[in-house]
Amino acid sequence: MFKKIIFTIIILGCFNSFAQNKDFTQFVNPFIGTDKMGHTFPGATTPFGMVQLSPQTNFQTMYQQDGSYNPKTYAYCAGYQYSDSTIIGFSHTNFSGTGHSDLGDFLVMPTVGKLVLDPLKTESGEKGFISSFSHKNEMASPGYYEVKLDDYNIFAELTASDRVGFHQYTFPKSDEAHIILDMVYNVYGYDDKNVWTFVRVENDSTVTGYRQTHGWARTRTVYFVMQFSKPFKSYGHKKYDKAKYNGFYRKFNEEENFPEMAGKEIRAYFNFDTEENERISIKFALSSVSTKGAMKNLKAEIPHWDFEKTKAETHQKWNKELSKIEVKSLTTEDKITFYTALYHTMLSPIIYEDVDGQYRGLDQNIHTSDGFTNYTIFSLWDTYRALHPLFNIIHPQRNNDMIKSMLAHHDQSVHKMLPIWSHYANENWCMIGYHATSVIADALVKNVGDFDKNHALEASINTANVNYFDGIGDYKKMGFVPEDKSSSSVSKTLEYAYDDWCIAQIAKSVGNTEAEKEFLVRSEYFKNVYDPKIGYMRPKLSDGKFRKEFDPLDTHGQGFIEGNAWNYGLYVPQNLDEMIQMMGGKERFSKHLDSLFTMELDDKYIEKNEDITRDGIMGNYVQGNEPGHHIPYLYNWTGKDYKTQERVRIIMDKMYGSKQDGLCGNDDAGQMSAWYIFSALGFYPVVPGSPNYALGSPLVEEAILHLDNGNSVKIVAKNQSAKNIYVKSVSVDGKKLDRNYLTHDEVTMSKEIVFKMANKPKK
Amino acid sequence: MFKKIIFTIIILGCFNSFAQNKDFTQFVNPFIGTDKMGHTFPGATTPFGMVQLSPQTNFQTMYQQDGSYNPKTYAYCAGYQYSDSTIIGFSHTNFSGTGHSDLGDFLVMPTVGKLVLDPLKTESGEKGFISSFSHKNEMASPGYYEVKLDDYNIFAELTASDRVGFHQYTFPKSDEAHIILDMVYNVYGYDDKNVWTFVRVENDSTVTGYRQTHGWARTRTVYFVMQFSKPFKSYGHKKYDKAKYNGFYRKFNEEENFPEMAGKEIRAYFNFDTEENERISIKFALSSVSTKGAMKNLKAEIPHWDFEKTKAETHQKWNKELSKIEVKSLTTEDKITFYTALYHTMLSPIIYEDVDGQYRGLDQNIHTSDGFTNYTIFSLWDTYRALHPLFNIIHPQRNNDMIKSMLAHHDQSVHKMLPIWSHYANENWCMIGYHATSVIADALVKNVGDFDKNHALEASINTANVNYFDGIGDYKKMGFVPEDKSSSSVSKTLEYAYDDWCIAQIAKSVGNTEAEKEFLVRSEYFKNVYDPKIGYMRPKLSDGKFRKEFDPLDTHGQGFIEGNAWNYGLYVPQNLDEMIQMMGGKERFSKHLDSLFTMELDDKYIEKNEDITRDGIMGNYVQGNEPGHHIPYLYNWTGKDYKTQERVRIIMDKMYGSKQDGLCGNDDAGQMSAWYIFSALGFYPVVPGSPNYALGSPLVEEAILHLDNGNSVKIVAKNQSAKNIYVKSVSVDGKKLDRNYLTHDEVTMSKEIVFKMANKPKK
Known part of the structure; x- marks a missing residue:
């Protein structure tokens, strides 16, 4: 607590413009444009920030089963439609208002119960990891977004620094709590945009990797570091494409607790035991250069686990610009x-x-x-x-x-x-x-x-x-x-x-x-x-x-x-x-x-x-x-x-x-x-x-x-x-x-x- | 000529071991192991060099049309079989003697006459760009390889420094001379190993790019710079995969004289007019880091167009090691x-x-x-x-x-x-x-x-x-x-x-x-x-x-x-x-x-x-x-x-x-x-x-x-x-x-x- 007070004083001390006592962020409604064709997103970002951490409410594939263009996709350029009642996760990059779609990198979704890695439906017809939500349990302000995921009774909070997304999930008590990292998801949906993905579990709480896509951008690569506030007890992934790690030898059980995952279409998961109201946080740093670069960004921007601190800093940044x-x-x-x-x-x-x-x-x-x-x-x-x-x-x-x-x-x-x-x-x-x-x-x-x-x-x-x-x-x-x-x-x-x-x-x-x-x-x-x-x-x-x-x-x-x-x-x-x-x-x-x-x-x-x-x-x-x-x-x-x-x-x-x-x-x-x-x-x-x-x-x-x-x-x-x-x-x-x-x-x-x-x- | 003599003196001056007057390279027959299952290659390389520039005599796809494994492929781990009578080009990386296959990056093939971009056969059944050759017109020694491509009356010579392949092609007179850069070819053949390729025509004689493959190595990337001794008069490429540059707008004729090519499966070509016996040389530098790195390698190792000089330097390197x-x-x-x-x-x-x-x-x-x-x-x-x-x-x-x-x-x-x-x-x-x-x-x-x-x-x-x-x-x-x-x-x-x-x-x-x-x-x-x-x-x-x-x-x-x-x-x-x-x-x-x-x-x-x-x-x-x-x-x-x-x-x-x-x-x-x-x-x-x-x-x-x-x-x-x-x-x-x-x-x-x-x- 003492630390926090000190911090606030420092921040206010730096912020010596006229506007220090006025809060302009209160007048920002990040939901404007999320209904109909505004193509905006309600998630957390800093002014001109590299991370736009925002809920994805559904997915639409660009092509329908008969191969024809799906006109519904156009509404999802920023991944979110206000009229939806489901969320499939939170991704780290989103365009604001653009007329075509791309991005949606690194979809993260917390769940509890039986592990399900399919987003909508499993092969046997059970519900996927998607969750219903309600706008009454949702709130957004500059640099902050929160929502309750009804299907899992998980309270999700998001904030961000310039290059790092900060997730905070409050779980119910469970010995089957999961955090899913879906490397397949793209805005729009799950079309064949991925060129290659790579995920490395560096230790019991740090994951690195990259994704290369071929979409609106011809060859886009984004690197990341994902850090958990609590060590996961186990992890694994499922590969949805045919690219094998090695055509000749399979020396490992690659699917469980194997720290290298690669291929075109991968969904990874990390398992936890949680107490009632236990919070698990994730810092998720991006880089266009390398995972090393993402790690530098992470260490420089959020060298702590204080979600409220980052939220407050970003709030201040916004207020400064809005003022x-x-x-x-x-x-x-x-x-x-x-x-x-x-x-x-x-x-x-x-x-x-x-x-x-x-x-x-x-x-x-x-x-x-x-x-x-x-x-x-x-x-x-x-x-x-x-x-x-x-x-x-x-x-x-x-x-x-x-x-x-x-x-x-x-x-x-x-x-x-x-x-x-x-x-x-x-x-x-x-x-x-x-x-x-x-x-x-x-x-x-x-x-x-x-x-x-x-x-x-x-x-x-x-x-x-x-x-x-x-x-x-x-x-x-x-x-x-x-x-x-x-x-x-x-x-x-x-x-x-x-x-x-x-x-x-x-x-x-x-x-x-x-x-x-x-x-x-x-x-x-x-x-x-x-x-x-x-x-x-x-x-x-x-x-x-x-x-x-x-x-x-x-x-x-x-x-x-x-x-x-x-x-x-x-x-x-x-x-x-x-x-x-x-x-x-x-x-x-x-x-x-x-x-x-x-x-x-x-x-x-x-x-x-x-x-x-x-x-x-x-x-x-x-x-x-x-x-x-x-x-x-x-x-x-x-x-x-x-x-x-x-x-x-x-x-x-x-x-x-x-x-x-x-x-x-x-x-x-x-x-x-x-x-x-x-x-x-x-x-x-x-x-x-x-x-x-x-x-x-x-x-x-x-x-x-x-x-x-x-x-x-x-x-x-x-x-x-x-x-x-x-x-x-x-x-x-x-x-x-x-x-x-x-x-x-x-x-x-x-x-x-x-x-x-x-x-x-x-x- | 004077320059060359000076150079030779310098080289010999540096080479002060006992062996300076003995030529051990004369006892090296790079063809040993190229017949049957030795899996060696006869092409040009330096001792422990990063470039292995070597002819590829045929191709075999790993899977036959019925989906079964093609047992013939195993002979082609280094791309060359002595019993073959055709060459499809010269690639820059080859394993020596390994028990599985990979590499074969950046296949280059010179041709004359009507441009053909298919290696074996065109869709209409005409002959591909493959050429017959005969061992009597073929010679290899450490750091050097030569062969006459009978179908085109082109004399091909190859040498290499540690990181740069050096091609020298002697053409007949033609107003339809081509140099093909086949980004699809892999050892073995044309199986689906490519993840992504990228080719940029930087100016009228310099090309850069990279290739990413998923084969024996899970995610291998090689960058290159390709420099021609003579400006090409025109160029282009054909894409064999479905990955479009841009799904929404096609503002260019991408296939001809368009300097950016990308996709999974690309073959590029460069057109020239040639006089009888005109030589066109290519310096082809590799890097694991970037095209910028490849350019550094090119400039540091072969800052000239003197094929004989590089050949002599590499010959000396070999002799020093063999001695x-x-x-x-x-x-x-x-x-x-x-x-x-x-x-x-x-x-x-x-x-x-x-x-x-x-x-x-x-x-x-x-x-x-x-x-x-x-x-x-x-x-x-x-x-x-x-x-x-x-x-x-x-x-x-x-x-x-x-x-x-x-x-x-x-x-x-x-x-x-x-x-x-x-x-x-x-x-x-x-x-x-x-x-x-x-x-x-x-x-x-x-x-x-x-x-x-x-x-x-x-x-x-x-x-x-x-x-x-x-x-x-x-x-x-x-x-x-x-x-x-x-x-x-x-x-x-x-x-x-x-x-x-x-x-x-x-x-x-x-x-x-x-x-x-x-x-x-x-x-x-x-x-x-x-x-x-x-x-x-x-x-x-x-x-x-x-x-x-x-x-x-x-x-x-x-x-x-x-x-x-x-x-x-x-x-x-x-x-x-x-x-x-x-x-x-x-x-x-x-x-x-x-x-x-x-x-x-x-x-x-x-x-x-x-x-x-x-x-x-x-x-x-x-x-x-x-x-x-x-x-x-x-x-x-x-x-x-x-x-x-x-x-x-x-x-x-x-x-x-x-x-x-x-x-x-x-x-x-x-x-x-x-x-x-x-x-x-x-x-x-x-x-x-x-x-x-x-x-x-x-x-x-x-x-x-x-x-x-x-x-x-x-x-x-x-x-x-x-x-x-x-x-x-x-x-x-x-x-x-x-x-x-x-x-x-x-x-x-x-x-x-x-x-x-x-x-x-x-x-």
Whole structure:
């Protein structure tokens, strides 16, 4: 007890920011997004932590018995669905909000009674190790999760440090208590993702090993150390694949108390005698490097068995990060929505290196980060939009490290490309564009970071010139991606043009006028896919002609990806004025926007879309997916700013909530949540790579940004209410703005930004 | 040219031993053992080198189409059979003489004409990339191999440094020249051994990657760098498995000019235009650590493109090692047999670390050798008998390093066991006993090495107490391994007892009398499996009674492994006098030996044995396999030394030869050859762990051992001839021996050992 008090004093002593007495974690509901298609997880993790220790509520195999795709799997990208009533265990890695699945490494499940190693059902039809649970016995807060496993009367608690998961199970009295380590389980379920697994029982309470998978990432390897607080009395494993230890000699009883297990599909178990309410804890450390690396992480981060201590430390870490935006005036509901969104913006990218800086690179060699912290999980098609811009405000040091991680990725890439989707020492090539250039440009124009600008330019230019990637060669030659050569060609052309504009900004910042000029030319290629005859962006073919068959409402096969010409066609952030001019001028364009938000979309246009559901749709506008996230703010370019103000308030109101179903689509590694944070504060980075934020309509009445530069910026929305959604004026440090955007300097270096709100639009 | 001359001077300058003007490599015929069951390879390697770059003449899948075992495969343990007339390529790793198969990594094949990626036949029935060849266009010498590939008119030359294979292909004129990198091929053939492979085309002439296999070794990973002397004009690969790069997006033409290839089964190709007689060279470096490690090895060992230079350096390395035993007087035939045997004793163990000392350990972590060179391939059931004793004479420093490698293996072993069969960071558990203890004891009693004796004792004691291993628990409890619990129980009991005696010797050398006493007790357990009623070692059951069913001639299911009670039952090296007494005394025992060598063995006793063929059998004595290698020398313990002299000369004469069929059984990592070297010199280490060598009948008339201690020992067999096979007397430095053995000090520290030979036995 004395020890604990001392510890608390030390922690509080270190935590000398203003926020030491405020608990923002109380407003985080980790269940938001766990119902329907948010794809978030409720488990325990630190801000940007390498471990995401979270319950897996069921499993779905990607392919059904008849070989067809199982549509149910899509809900399980983070392993948890709120509507489920069973848990199969707790795994150590989970994506937050992503649009595809992977991970789920190292499923741990405590049970009592007869040992059962099959998850759902045994061969003879008995129940598997899965347990029912009830939400009334479940609780989650940042860095902590608890649940009662009803079938076993086991109380499970989870917390985590950056690289170590910490389990605490309270057992009933039993001479048949087990802890199962299921090496087969993957998100989703038990599909054939495993390449190889290896488990070593080092002594009576320490287990090491690794798993290699081939899934969304082509070859992903995660090493671990698993340490029990109490020696197991016996252990064993069952192998579900045909790979034998040794084809010629079987000198051992390999299945019981044999300390080396390997193969494709293994489930291990560890047996204990337990007293009533006896606790058995497990520390489970990860590494991308080696089991030796995992052991280093374990010893450095949790050199004790005090679960409460780690829980408290992680709680403090979360509170420190959440306190960077101090919101004073929202309803509790909205505070929960706000702080959970803020929480969701810090679940990825994740730290991807051991405590000694070693990490596995894209070339599969072991590298040491020099002068930065290495990160992975860059879901860039999503996150360049608002998440990285948010980091430039509240996590500039981390964003700097992330950019350095992207440059290391480039250097290790055999293609010499910046990441498209960095995925645990793999590139999974998901979605389109090369938006790392946007992240770099955005940081540069905002003076964030000390990364090597020339290197960044070189890496960006290399990336934009990989001719064999996704139509780039044709794009460079012809000025557009031809649909007959590379599908989703309009989306690609539009995004390449924007990314090229970003490269021009990078070139400008290092004074390379030649490159700036070259990429400004490329940034205009969006014009090449606009068909003035019909007023839409439209797929062109190699012969230079627009394709005849074309439905601007269809999201499939019409030159777009996860969008249609109506909404995705508005993607020219780098030159909105010219796009609007091209589309008939401000008036006509604002009507296009009006129709977009109000039209009735036939079911046929959305029924095949996993990423776009009715929950996230307003007319033909899609908040539940990324490509249109800037659109509600485009009224600002038509002179009808008040319509932006209306739309964003409606979106915040209707499409975000404080309950488990509070996300209207995949959180997409934090982008959906970052949109909310910006919009709630009253501005949004419509054009990452420019220093400006378009004005919206703040939901907060008062918020204070506590920034790393030592400055605190107070944002006040005077007279704000559910009715007073219109911005009458904005002033910065007392000086009234004569424009409808804020600059990054104003957002980070002023003292006070005051919105005056009204119940009538300012036309 | 000038450069070359300079280089040669430098090399010769370094090589200041007596042998600088003598070429012993001329007497090495690398084809010995490539016909029938020698399991040797003819390709290019350095002494104890990590690369064995050798032709693969055919392939055999382990399982036939009907799922049954294909008996032909056994001939292909080293990938090459002399009777074949086709070559499918050149692979970089090959075991020498082992009794099971693995390796064959990274098969490279040059072709011209239409690209064909199937090895034997295409799907449409056309010929695969395999080529016919003829022995008249084939040549091999230490460190060099050449062959003409008839189907393509390509002249192939191979050499190697320790860690880098060097290919030189002379092409005809072609605009369709190809070099195929077949990542699927394994020894044997194309069975499902691959776990994962990864190939990266780093630039227009450099390729990196790795392969992970699950075969004899459970999880073996080899990394490589492949560098071409000329840029390829294009490249590609074909994947033969179902593992897709990415299940969701296919943004590339992955098959052509796409620099990342991965999957279970891949064949890559590289295309060239060639002029008539144009040479394309390849440097192919290996590493157990990483591609980065392989690159370090490449740069350190062959930083140039001078094939002849590397060939000359490797030739010199070989000559230096071969010159350690200078034989002056044999016929050319016998010199070829002798020096090829000597050559075969230096093909394994192999160096298993990168130039910077990093290597993959048994725990799959990366370690750095500290104060030693790390080795792998310890086929200890074979090699403790004569190979490691030979190393104690001519390679004491290497044997010291090997023992340190074994201790590192122990330290990394989760079982805390010394190696049984160390196999590329794996333990393959092949055969029985824990004979690393013998290697350690033998080095200790001979004062070889500076390894930590106490650590060696601790590791030995740990190993001998792993109760769950192969009957050890019962052996300790009951004094024997019970056949009903663990088969081959008599062989195990006998070998454990010998190994325990070795541990006692180690304990004695560090003054641990308690351990010495304990293990001396265990060393007597051989008595517990002797049935005096029938006069044979015989399997006992857990109830302490001998098993009723018993056939002392049968090698299957009678308590022995690869032997029967008649021959394997004579395995008590540590206490031969007592064994002989137990078996009825000297006279009766010598008659047992007479019968052993002269009886007619029914075919039924050998037909199921892969390891024992008629070629290697004399009566019921088996020279073609290891467990009886000491037996011909046992007459020395019966007073009938002359019979040993007769037997060993007959064995050397009949069972070794200078042609491709010159080995009567698997060379077993050099043990068969080491037997020959000792026997040809006139003595043999019947009891490794004692400092004594039993006298035989030298085949040499004169041999000089040039030892690392600076001493040269001349061995003279006066009056030796095919008829004068009997030893009349032996003197050391002029002093006549009054015993029938030599000591290690005499063999390594005297100046002259003189055998006087006669045509009549000395009775």
